[in-house]
Amino acid sequence: MNYHELDPSAYGWELPAGWKLYAYEPGGEPAILKATYELTEGCVAVVEAHVHAPYNGPTRVTLLAESEDAANQSDGITTEMMRSVPLGEARKVITYWVNRIRSELSPESLPAPLPERISTPEDYARVASEYVRLVKSNERRPIEVMAQAWGVSKNTASSRLRRAREKGYLIQMEHSQNRLSAILSEKAEEILTRLNKEGC
Template structure:
């Protein structure tokens, strides 16, 4: 664990994911607020045509993607800086090459892993047996989104069995979740879904109250 050379307050500190038995994808790292802390930030760093692109996310919060994206030309990295300056700084081509889709996918996957291991109290409750509030629908939508992202081929059936209800009832609940603006559909014939900003806000607000 090594403190960054830009820190003025004793942190953040980079963590070795190997101590948890993890191997992060290339370009990604875990950071903590203290040397002996637990993961508080997930970062991805890419070099595109001499421009450093950095994604950051805080796994304590449920998000579909990064909380910040920064692009910079690092002066002390002479080779990349010269390359970027030759192309007139940060160009439209660089912006189009920012791997936001990849970052969103990795943050969703690793954010959930980190919450499950280090922040179990922040996880949503099991699938509600009785759905009475927008929050219940948001939890239902979140579990559906997670199952489809994990490659579950029959998410509706799996959820229905877990909740002790029939498949038609679960399907109706997910339709209602979409009507409430909690779940995005990825297209006709595709089972995948993604939480909306409204759903994420409901889940995070509940965490803060608890």
């Protein structure tokens, strides 16, 4: 697929060295992050991530011997080359920039803000609501997304979610085809309906 390269500075961004930003079509929004890592002379790994994928990690990793000489010297792509792809480093870059791009260009897709301390029925209904929304959007790491958006640890976000479930605001369903599944309880639905009417 032919992506269209974008200038990150047009958005006030400066990507790390080696990383580029693309759209699916001319004039489109930032959608793809891509980096090229040189593994050995003439052999590279291209790491690609899609901004709106339901996970924060590479979507595709391609190893290339860019010349016949390079391929001959290494005898093609080797196991050692595959192991040398810096996926840990790439994942850190992707996680940071995917969340930054989403927050700046699609803030409506992020979990709603919450108070520092979660204690009221309204708070727990909102926690449950955000989890259900993320799960329904096929987000595979909803707790991590919530933690990052709220500026708390994954353990804290998980604890909030567990209490919302224990207090009867969230009903966790059986996993379906390896996907998370959850619904709001009637109690949570009633609270959220009231908050919407009150404009809260």
